[in-house]
Amino acid sequence: MNPRVRELPIEERIQLVEEIWDSIAADQECLSLTDAQREELDRRLDAYEKDGNAGTDSATVLTSIRARL
DSSP: HHHHHHHHHHHHHHHHHHHHHHHHHTTGGOOOOOOOHHHHHHHHHHHHHOOOOOOOOOHHHHHHHHEOO
């Protein structure tokens, strides 16, 4: 890690990370999946379509996690 980054206040580091993440998201079409990643996504989609289980919403999961803390 660049030592100068640690000299920035935490708020500025968080802002920097957010800006970098936003720039990556804007250019995501430049990122390609590997064959293994594509196969895994296809496998997961097939499993979802077979059982139709949409999973658990994030609020329920977070409540469950917080209850165990």
